[in-house]
Amino acid sequence: MKTLSCSEVQNLLARGEPLPSADVADAVAVHLADCTRCGVLDNTIRESIGVFRKATEASAQWAPSFQAVRDAAVERGSVSGIGVWWKPASVLMVALVVAVWLYPRSEVVDGGGINAPNDLRVEDVHGLASQYGRDSEVASLVKNARLSEGAVVTTGPASQLVAKQAGIASWSLLADSMVHIVTWSEQHVALGLERGEIRLHVDKLEPGETFEIRTEYCTVTVAGTAFTVHHRPGIQTEVSVLSGVVRVDSIAQGVRFVHAGETVVVTKTERFVAKTPLPDSPAAELSESEVLEGQDDSVVVLRRDIDASQYPQERREGERTHHHAVEKPTLSPREANPEIFVPETTTVNKPETDPPQQRTEGELLRIGRTLLSKGDDKQAITLLETAVNDGLGTPRLLGLLADAHRLSGDTGAAKAAYQQAFVASGTAVSPQLLVDFATLCEQRDEAEEAAQMWEKLLSTNPTHHKVPAALAALAKRAEQSGDPVLARRLRADLCGRFPEASECTKGFVSTGRYFLNKRDWEEAERHFGSQIQSSNQALKEAAFVGLIRTKLGKGNVDEARMLLKTMDNVVTNSTRIEEISAIRESLGDP
Amino acid sequence: MLDEHETRLVERCRNGNEAAWAELYQTHAPTVTRFIARMLLPKDVVEDLVQQVFVEVFSSLKRFRGDSKVSTWLYRVAVFQVQRHLRSEWRLWRRKRAAADVCTVLGIFSSDNPAMHAEMVAQLRVLKSTLDSMNSKHRFVWVMRELQGLSTEEVAAVLDTKVGTVRSRLFEARRQVFAAFGKAGFATDGLSFPLGGIHFDEIAAKTRGASQ
Numbered sequence: 171m172k173t174l175s176c177s178e179v180q181n182l183l184a185r186g187e188p189l190p191s192a193d194v195a196d197a198v199a200v201h202l203a204d205c206t207r208c209g210v211l212d213n214t215i216r217e218s219i220g221v222f223r224k225a226t227e228a229s230a231q232w233a234p235s236f237q238a239v240r241d242a243a244v245e246r247g248s249v250s251g252i253g254v255w256w257k258p259a260s261v262l263m264v265a266l267v268v269a270v271w272l273y274p275r276s277e278v279v280d281g282g283g284i285n286a287p288n289d290l291r292v293e294d295v296h297g298l299a300s301q302y303g304r305d306s307e308v309a310s311l312v313k314n315a316r317l318s319e320g321a322v323v324t325t326g327p328a329s330q331l332v333a334k335q336a337g338i339a340s341w342s343l344l345a346d347s348m349v350h351i352v353t354w355s356e357q358h359v360a361l362g363l364e365r366g367e368i369r370l371h372v373d374k375l376e377p378g379e380t381f382e383i384r385t386e387y388c389t390v391t392v393a394g395t396a397f398t399v400h401h402r403p404g405i406q407t408e409v410s411v412l413s414g415v416v417r418v419d420s421i422a423q424g425v426r427f428v429h430a431g432e433t434v435v436v437t438k439t440e441r442f443v444a445k446t447p448l449p450d451s452p453a454a455e456l457s458e459s460e461v462l463e464g465q466d467d468s469v470v471v472l473r474r475d476i477d478a479s480q481y482p483q484e485r486r487e488g489e490r491t492h493h494h495a496v497e498k499p500t501l502s503p504r505e506a507n508p509e510i511f512v513p514e515t516t517t518v519n520k521p522e523t524d525p526p527q528q529r530t531e532g533e534l535l536r537i538g539r540t541l542l543s544k545g546d547d548k549q550a551i552t553l554l555e556t557a558v559n560d561g562l563g564t565p566r567l568l569g570l571l572a573d574a575h576r577l578s579g580d581t582g583a584a585k586a587a588y589q590q591a592f593v594a595s596g597t598a599v600s601p602q603l604l605v606d607f608a609t610l611c612e613q614r615d616e617a618e619e620a621a622q623m624w625e626k627l628l629s630t631n632p633t634h635h636k637v638p639a640a641l642a643a644l645a646k647r648a649e650q651s652g653d654p655v656l657a658r659r660l661r662a663d664l665c666g667r668f669p670e671a672s673e674c675t676k677g678f679v680s681t682g683r684y685f686l687n688k689r690d691w692e693e694a695e696r697h698f699g700s701q702i703q704s705s706n707q708a709l710k711e712a713a714f715v716g717l718i719r720t721k722l723g724k725g726n727v728d729e730a731r732m733l734l735k736t737m738d739n740v741v742t743n744s745t746r747i748e749e750i751s752a753i754r755e756s757l758g759d760p
Numbered sequence: 761m762l763d764e765h766e767t768r769l770v771e772r773c774r775n776g777n778e779a780a781w782a783e784l785y786q787t788h789a790p791t792v793t794r795f796i797a798r799m800l801l802p803k804d805v806v807e808d809l810v811q812q813v814f815v816e817v818f819s820s821l822k823r824f825r826g827d828s829k830v831s832t833w834l835y836r837v838a839v840f841q842v843q844r845h846l847r848s849e850w851r852l853w854r855r856k857r858a859a860a861d862v863c864t865v866l867g868i869f870s871s872d873n874p875a876m877h878a879e880m881v882a883q884l885r886v887l888k889s890t891l892d893s894m895n896s897k898h899r900f901v902w903v904m905r906e907l908q909g910l911s912t913e914e915v916a917a918v919l920d921t922k923v924g925t926v927r928s929r930l931f932e933a934r935r936q937v938f939a940a941f942g943k944a945g946f947a948t949d950g951l952s953f954p955l956g957g958i959h960f961d962e963i964a965a966k967t968r969g970a971s972q
Contacts, residue, residue: 181935211938211941214941215937215938218880218886219887219906219907221880221884222907223907226794229793229794229798230794232810233790233792233793234807236786238811239785239811239814243814243818243819310786
């Protein structure tokens with residue numbers, strides 16, 4: 171074998187191209203094995219380049235906004251297509267903006283004058299977000315991108331978008347959601363939430379101004395507040411209010427007002443279900459409250475600090491008259507209306523007295539878990555259902571009840587219990603509940619719902635230990651839905667953040683197999699080559715085997731043989747050993 | 761050559777469709793911005809140059825024949841703009857300081873691991889100073905190949921030159937980087953080397969074992 175000098179090796183490596191022959195490769199290998207200086211230098215340089223490349227990724231944010239670039243192009247006056255006709259339009263727009271500025275706000279409103287220009291922009295975006303324009307053109311959204319009236323904005327899995335226009339509102343669209351910007355102006359805003367979750371903070375509205383969110387089950391009208399609307403197509407819409415008051419209109423059930431700290435759910439059958447239980451304290455503390463009663467045992471919302479004149483209610487013919495308890499009632503609302511605030515799926519009970527032995531939640535959880543560990547599913551179910559019927563329907567108890575149903579094989583009842591646990595959790599859903607529900611949905615082949623739970627986990631608990639499982643599940647779903655690009659991105663994220671996770675190896679192999687099946691040898695080589703030095707042994711072995719297959723696919727049998735030689739005494743995984751044996755057999759090697 | 765989607769996008773841009781312009785910008789602006797920033801130019805200069813690149817692109821799209829990818833064409837315009845900026849003599853003396861500013865802004869010299877920090881910072885400083893002192897022709901090729909991930913053929917298409925020319929410039933750039941690191945006297949543990957993406961640490965170990 172030829173012996174190479176340091177400078178010869180450096181020259182060969184500096185070319186960056188594949189080495190001319192196997193003999194040269196061997197010679198380089200021998201030199202680097204013996205010469206600590208050369209081997210070390212090359213490794214150091216590659217490491218530095220990798221770090222530098224990664225560190226400079228963030229410089230992409232330095233790009234100016236599209237609007238600034240467009241304005242610069244217009245100013246230069248050399249842009250045809252958008253420049254020539256834009257100039258007079260831009261002058262007119264400036265004139266309109268100035269006209270609006272010069273007039274006091276109330277005059278603009280009272281006179282039905284010109285609305286302030288729409289300048290709704292993306293304040294922040296994580297992951298994938300797109301805007302579908304009126305002409306069906308699609309644009310990926312980046313920071314400072316403008317959102318148009320009439321457009322539909324969507325977010326992908328594990329993604330989030332924050333949009334804002336000062337003076338109107340800011341809103342955050344969570345993962346896998348879709349919102350239609352029906353109307354957007356200072357006077358009137360209407361957003362159509364097609365699916366998913368949107369969190370809003372609306373600036374104080376002047377009289378005559380409206381801000382509403384529409385879903386297929388209800389319309390949420392705002393009066394200067396911070397709130398969340400979560401819509402699950404085919405299931406329900408949930409409205410939670412952080413501050414201020416929100417009016418919720420459903421087609422069948424009329425109007426409800428939701429105040430700060432309260433949450434209502436409008437279900438598929440358009441029944442309101444209040445989720446925030448009434449306090450047990452006497453009504454003396456609620457002297458300014460008002461209780462509204464609905465139809466057909468549908469549940470009411472407790473109103474606080476009302477001023478009825480500000481929120482006129484609409485009534486339909488035949489609807490029962492709402493009665494108002496303005497004076498201090500002698501009974502607490504819970505005592506006066508014990509049938510209210512009961513979960514929709516359970517029977518309404520009106521207990522005369524408390525049960526003789528009132529167990530605490532902790533005790534019930536302990537007993538329930540013990541029963542389940544012994545295999546007494548039925549007993550556990552009976553105990554927990556009784557507790558829930560008695561009004562102790564906390565998220566943890568409902569979650570345990572769901573586990574009990576699942577263990578007993580009744581996945582339908584398990585799902586119903588998980589859903590009740592969600593309702594009881596309000597906005598603070600525990601990550602374990604999300605994981606359990608997602609797992610159950612996968613068991614029931616309800617991929618869509620499972621994906622929603624995984625996405626919620628990713629967006630609310632990005633450091634949870636089940637995040638690798640979530641990413642792997644979403645990648646698999648993307649692949650099954652015919653989106654291999656998204657699947658690869660999700661797997662790359664998984665392996666980048668959790669290189670030791672078993673899901674990483676499975677996903678890595680799955681993605682590599684995709685390239686091999688497509689006979690995309692370049693991509694396959696890049697993909698498998700990237701993990702040859704992984705600290706994860708399983709990943710490393712999978713990468714080697716994948717690379718061998720790639721070399722064979724390209725017809726580089728000699729290189730494949732060289733790789734096979736290196737795998738002796740290195741591979742520990744039985745699957746890989748079998749694969750290697752099969753490859754050797756196909757090559758006719760011993 | 762353009763694929764179908766790009767062809768349609770370019771056509772819509774030529775017709776003055778603003779959403780198409782926005783899509784073109786939003787798709788390619790991050791790549792162009794990173795490339796210009798990796799030439800170690802300060803943030804305000806990067807913003808200006810990116811804007812100039814796209815203004816140029818918007819105004820000359822009608823002349824684009826579609827015989828290369830849009831990204832190749834954008835790189836070409838970006839290289840031209842950066843070259844024009846670098847040639848301006850009164851800026852030359854500021855470049856070295858600007859390079860340090862860029863790395864500070866991007867947090868290149870920070871690390872969560874204190875043990876790694878000192879050594880990695882030293883390596884990055886060597887890399888930065890080597891790039892700084894490199895001839896711009898070599899630097900363009902090195903940044904496009906090593907950092908942007910373009911192939912030799914793609915770089916040749918961007919620079920409108922032969923593949924052999926790109927190879928020789930890349931060779932010279934890498935030689936300079938190798939020499940700088942060698943001179944700086946770096947030493948780390950482990951032996952591994954790339955061979956078209958394959959790492960043969962096992963071969964090295966076995967060879968060493970066989971020769972003993």
